[in-house]
Amino acid sequence: MTRFLRSAPHAVFMLLAVYFAVNFLVRMALPGSLERDEAQQILLSQWLSAGYDTQPPFYNWLQYGLIRLTGPSVFAISILKNLMLFAAYLAYGLAARTVLKDRDLAIIAALSLLTIPQIAFEAQRDLTHTVAVVFAAALFLYGFLRTLAAPTALSYLVTGVAIGIGMIAKYNFALLPAAGLLAILFDREWRQRLFDWRLGLTAAAALVIVLPHALWLLDHLALASGGTMDKLSDGSTGISSQILEGLLSLATAILGFSAVTVAVFAIVFRGDLWKALSAGNRWTALIEAMMAFFLLALLLLILFAGAAHIKDRWLTPLLLVLPLYLCLKVEAAGLGNALQLKRFAPVAAAIMIAVPAILFIRVAAAGLTGDYQKLNVPYDGFARHVAEEGVTPAVILADDTHLAGNLRLQFPGVPVVSEDYAGFAPDVAWSAQAPVMVVWRNEDGSPAEAPQALLADAARFGNGRAAAAPDLHRVELPYHYGRDGDRYSFSYAWVYPAAE
Numbered sequence: 001m002t003r004f005l006r007s008a009p010h011a012v013f014m015l016l017a018v019y020f021a022v023n024f025l026v027r028m029a030l031p032g033s034l035e036r037d038e039a040q041q042i043l044l045s046q047w048l049s050a051g052y053d054t055q056p057p058f059y060n061w062l063q064y065g066l067i068r069l070t071g072p073s074v075f076a077i078s079i080l081k082n083l084m085l086f087a088a089y090l091a092y093g094l095a096a097r098t099v100l101k102d103r104d105l106a107i108i109a110a111l112s113l114l115t116i117p118q119i120a121f122e123a124q125r126d127l128t129h130t131v132a133v134v135f136a137a138a139l140f141l142y143g144f145l146r147t148l149a150a151p152t153a154l155s156y157l158v159t160g161v162a163i164g165i166g167m168i169a170k171y172n173f174a175l176l177p178a179a180g181l182l183a184i185l186f187d188r189e190w191r192q193r194l195f196d197w198r199l200g201l202t203a204a205a206a207l208v209i210v211l212p213h214a215l216w217l218l219d220h221l222a223l224a225s226g227g228t229m230d231k232l233s234d235g236s237t238g239i240s241s242q243i244l245e246g247l248l249s250l251a252t253a254i255l256g257f258s259a260v261t262v263a264v265f266a267i268v269f270r271g272d273l274w275k276a277l278s279a280g281n282r283w284t285a286l287i288e289a290m291m292a293f294f295l296l297a298l299l300l301l302i303l304f305a306g307a308a309h310i311k312d313r314w315l316t317p318l319l320l321v322l323p324l325y326l327c328l329k330v331e332a333a334g335l336g337n338a339l340q341l342k343r344f345a346p347v348a349a350a351i352m353i354a355v356p357a358i359l360f361i362r363v364a365a366a367g368l369t370g371d372y373q374k375l376n377v378p379y380d381g382f383a384r385h386v387a388e389e390g391v392t393p394a395v396i397l398a399d400d401t402h403l404a405g406n407l408r409l410q411f412p413g414v415p416v417v418s419e420d421y422a423g424f425a426p427d428v429a430w431s432a433q434a435p436v437m438v439v440w441r442n443e444d445g446s447p448a449e450a451p452q453a454l455l456a457d458a459a460r461f462g463n464g465r466a467a468a469a470p471d472l473h474r475v476e477l478p479y480h481y482g483r484d485g486d487r488y489s490f491s492y493a494w495v496y497p498a499a500e
Helices: 002-007 011-029 036-044 058-070 074-099 103-115 117-125 129-149 153-167 171-184 188-195 199-219 221-232 239-269 271-276 282-304 312-319 322-332 338-364 379-388 401-410 452-462
Strands: 395-398 416-418 436-440 471-478 487-495
Touching: 002 011, 002 103, 002 338, 011 074, 011 103, 011 338, 036 058, 036 074, 036 401, 058 074, 058 129, 074 103, 074 117, 074 129, 074 322, 103 117, 103 239, 103 322, 103 338, 117 129, 117 239, 117 312, 117 338, 129 153, 129 171, 129 188, 129 312, 153 171, 153 199, 171 188, 171 282, 171 312, 188 199, 199 221, 239 271, 239 282, 239 312, 239 322, 239 338, 271 322, 282 312, 282 322, 379 401, 379 471, 395 401, 395 452, 401 416, 401 436, 436 452, 452 487
Parallel strands: 395 416, 395 436
Antiparallel strands: 436 487, 471 487
16 A cells, blocks of 8 residues: 555545545445434425524535435435545645655645544544535645745635635634634744735635625524534533533543544654654644644633533544644654655555444444444335325424434425424425325334424414314334344324315
8 A cells, every 4th residue: 555655646645535435335335314414414405595503504505506416315415525525635635745845744644634533434424514614624724834835826715715615614613714814923924925915815715605604694693603602501510610621621622533643643653753742843833823822712712601512523623734733743853754654554544444344334233233323214114104105295394303304315305394494484285185294203213202282383384274183103114234123113194184
């Protein structure tokens, strides 16, 4: 593998292309059920909006456009994710080539995103908006570092595009360009980049991309920020306990994000890594300043905004620079050598084999372990059962987003409404031939009681007509790759208009 990586300038990107193609094929080979974020994307693809909920809409827009071309499908979900992750690795590799002179170190840096579990595994398993911010952060690093190293109109433009995408990918991305801006103030030459006329290209590109969502945000600030602040804060504790919990969660998040990377680099670089930590150059000083400002912002959030629960993936915009930073340290110390890539290549290869293998086995081996995943749930079997009744619903009403998204996938021509997004009101009306289908379940597959409020809500599609008593049903179906006798329970009701 080492020889292949050194064989051509773009060999590392060809290897990554094959890796993401394999991940795509593995997802296509798994059952057509959806993980939580996947289901949300399928559900929200029913309509285009400048904003949807607590997450900005960049990934939703891309998914909407692709599903308009292909229809709701696992293909549309998986191809977008793997293309975006490949683009992120590509941008990160180009950023590494911009600042690293040693070719082997640049290759190691390009592949080192594989050592970050939140990017290598969790992003493949289910994450969507985090995938978008990984891409935006990698693209920003490339544009930003390129602008500092050899500014061109294109580098300023790329930086602006990355900022715009990042701002509508995840709100916490804003800390990354802010930290970069503050960091370059300490370097006399780099400060001059702020007075270059081409900075207007950066601002214009970012503004054009952000503006539609920014206008929506002005009218929906409580919706966009409320859920995030609820996740961050813990109103049940006192101030001192909240600060202590916040600091502990921040330290735990940093450790969780960086521990594997540091361990791999310690194996690959051995004692040279610790020697390199005391070395530095302009690039390492820049990244250190960016890290300091980013972490200072999080500390202020803990101290003054009541943040008590910092999750490791929220650190993605900044800490994905960690592998590049460590490679820069090694190069600054003059400790790079040919053995390091030889040591790193097997680790990268092992991760590239392990990730798709684990993603497949965790679902396919559920019958052996009894640990059923979301992809083991037989939504397609439920759709076939409903089809056998010979009734086509006018609209489907579900009690949660995950269920609703899976139903949207299995009933692609039927509008699906989730109580979590009750504002989506498709222009449909029930009839004796096309009733409302209400679906509910316990997520663990156990039988669920009928939700009376949800059943009553079905009448909103009746254009003022009263509803007849719901026709209640329950069906138990075998899991995908499940044990004999293990069943998953779905409950549903047909709601017809009352006879006149």
